[in-house]
Amino acid sequence: MTKPLRIGVAGLGSVGAALVRLLQRRRADLRARTGRDITIVGVSARSRRERGLDLGGARFYDDPAALAASSEIDLFVELIGGADGAAYDAARAALSRGVPLVTANKAMLAAHGLELGRLAESHGAPLAFEAAVAGGIPIIKTLREGLAGNAVRRVSGILNGTCNYILSRMETEGLPFEACLADAQRLGYAEADPTFDIGGFDTAHKLAILASLAFGAKIDVGAISIEGIQSITLADLAAADELGYRIKLLGVAERSEKGIEQRVHPTMVAKAAPLAQTMGVHNAITIDGDAIGALTLVGPGAGGDATASAVAADICDIARGDVAPAFGRPIDALEEAERVPMQRHEGGYYVRLAVVERPGSVATISTRMAEQRISIEAIMQKGKAKGVTANEVVPVVLLTHATTETAIREALALAVADGAVRETPQVIRIERD
Ligand SMILES: NC(=O)c1ccc[n+]([C@@H]2O[C@H](COP(=O)([O-])OP(=O)(O)OC[C@H]3O[C@@H](n4cnc5c(N)ncnc54)[C@H](OP(=O)(O)O)[C@@H]3O)[C@@H](O)[C@H]2O)c1
Numbered sequence: 001m002t003k004p005l006r007i008g009v010a011g012l013g014s015v016g017a018a019l020v021r022l023l024q025r026r027r028a029d030l031r032a033r034t035g036r037d038i039t040i041v042g043v044s045a046r047s048r049r050e051r052g053l054d055l056g057g058a059r060f061y062d063d064p065a066a067l068a069a070s071s072e073i074d075l076f077v078e079l080i081g082g083a084d085g086a087a088y089d090a091a092r093a094a095l096s097r098g099v100p101l102v103t104a105n106k107a108m109l110a111a112h113g114l115e116l117g118r119l120a121e122s123h124g125a126p127l128a129f130e131a132a133v134a135g136g137i138p139i140i141k142t143l144r145e146g147l148a149g150n151a152v153r154r155v156s157g158i159l160n161g162t163c164n165y166i167l168s169r170m171e172t173e174g175l176p177f178e179a180c181l182a183d184a185q186r187l188g189y190a191e192a193d194p195t196f197d198i199g200g201f202d203t204a205h206k207l208a209i210l211a212s213l214a215f216g217a218k219i220d221v222g223a224i225s226i227e228g229i230q231s232i233t234l235a236d237l238a239a240a241d242e243l244g245y246r247i248k249l250l251g252v253a254e255r256s257e258k259g260i261e262q263r264v265h266p267t268m269v270a271k272a273a274p275l276a277q278t279m280g281v282h283n284a285i286t287i288d289g290d291a292i293g294a295l296t297l298v299g300p301g302a303g304g305d306a307t308a309s310a311v312a313a314d315i316c317d318i319a320r321g322d323v324a325p326a327f328g329r330p331i332d333a334l335e336e337a338e339r340v341p342m343q344r345h346e347g348g349y350y351v352r353l354a355v356v357e358r359p360g361s362v363a364t365i366s367t368r369m370a371e372q373r374i375s376i377e378a379i380m381q382k383g384k385a386k387g388v389t390a391n392e393v394v395p396v397v398l399l400t401h402a403t404t405e406t407a408i409r410e411a412l413a414l415a416v417a418d419g420a421v422r423e424t425p426q427v428i429r430i431e432r433d
Helices: 014-025 027-034 064-069 086-095 106-122 139-146 161-173 177-186 201-215 234-243 304-320 361-371 405-417
Strands: 005-010 038-044 059-061 075-078 101-103 152-158 245-256 259-270 282-289 293-300 346-356 376-381 393-400 421-431
Touching (some): 005 014, 005 064, 005 086, 014 027, 014 038, 027 038, 038 304, 059 064, 075 086, 075 304, 086 101, 086 106, 106 201, 139 201, 139 282, 152 201, 161 177, 161 234, 201 245, 201 259, 234 245, 234 346, 346 361, 346 405, 361 376, 361 393, 361 405, 393 421
Parallel strands (some): 005 038, 005 075, 038 059
Antiparallel strands (some): 245 259, 282 293, 346 393, 346 421, 376 393
């Protein structure tokens, strides 16, 4: 038997503690799979409090970078989190000494993935991050290795369980956004400051990583157009239902001859699509490849055990010496892809308008749409209250055929300026395939 793999684990929170338990529980099987013992020899956390974990003889380090730089370890596992600070310092300390790094830290990879990848390459150290996207779903290995024979056209996914939980509950129970968010916080799905999740930023970090792997391109988080779910109302969910859609927060990365488009926004997804059927805290990702067609992976996108499962898979690969380049190819072979800005996005749109109740309002909106060559697929006047008098507003929902973001924004701005529409129109993009 090869000598044991000595690992250092920094971060003993939800994922770190679950990893310690998993490595103990699965010890014999992991030894059989990898041909060696996997032993935790060092740990680090902010506090030394009792955690109910059997850490054996592992040495405690107050400074995770000191653990990462210790000659006692063969592999460093970073489970602290955060783009910068302790996690980043420790990651660099490990790689620059040639020590393999396993991390679940999407924020750090989105911000510094290329630099860390280069550091890993120059020191011959593996860098692995299966747990950084979609928790327990093995999406990194699928894109990097399983689908290597495909030209990937598109990756789209539900990458944030908190948002999917909130939208699912709003839809199925008719509860307002704030109540569902409060429940998500109470159940530990959302942070005390939930902006990162509901504002779409967490999804964007994960999308940036997936787009790099899918298209062989450099991580480009700055290219992502980001909208969160805060503006979604029960009226939108009810209209979506009536029209045969569900509203999901999607991250979508698409490659065309124009370049790569990356966007995060609430999306109308046809009810029959696998992404629409993914409810609650689950994540799902659909990949369109030229050889395989559409492939969807669905599963737990977060949670200590599910995420530790992905971390353990990376540890096993490294224990066996089975190591692929972090982003599927050498960093210098990653393309600097052309960005396709959101204004050039083409697709169908759902629009909910507060239309002023007077003759000619709807005609004005139709004219503004026609001027921008936008063809309307359906128009519904929603819930006109009895006794609505002139100049009050009534909700009107429109669906458009494919048009551009610029055209729809221009048409709506003019309709508002004409006085036919009050309030900011609600605009939700439709994914039709
Ligand atoms: N939770 C999930 O479901 C999930 C899913 C996918 C990916 N991830 C990623 O996994 C990573 C860990 O997430 P988590 O949910 O396990 O976080 P967590 O529960 O907040 O745990 C973070 C751990 O890091 C330790 N820590 C914080 N600052 C430190 C410092 N300066 N030095 C040493 N240790 C420090 C904390 O120590 P104390 O315990 O002493 O405070 C804690 O043990 C993050 O990158 C996250 O994005 C998490």
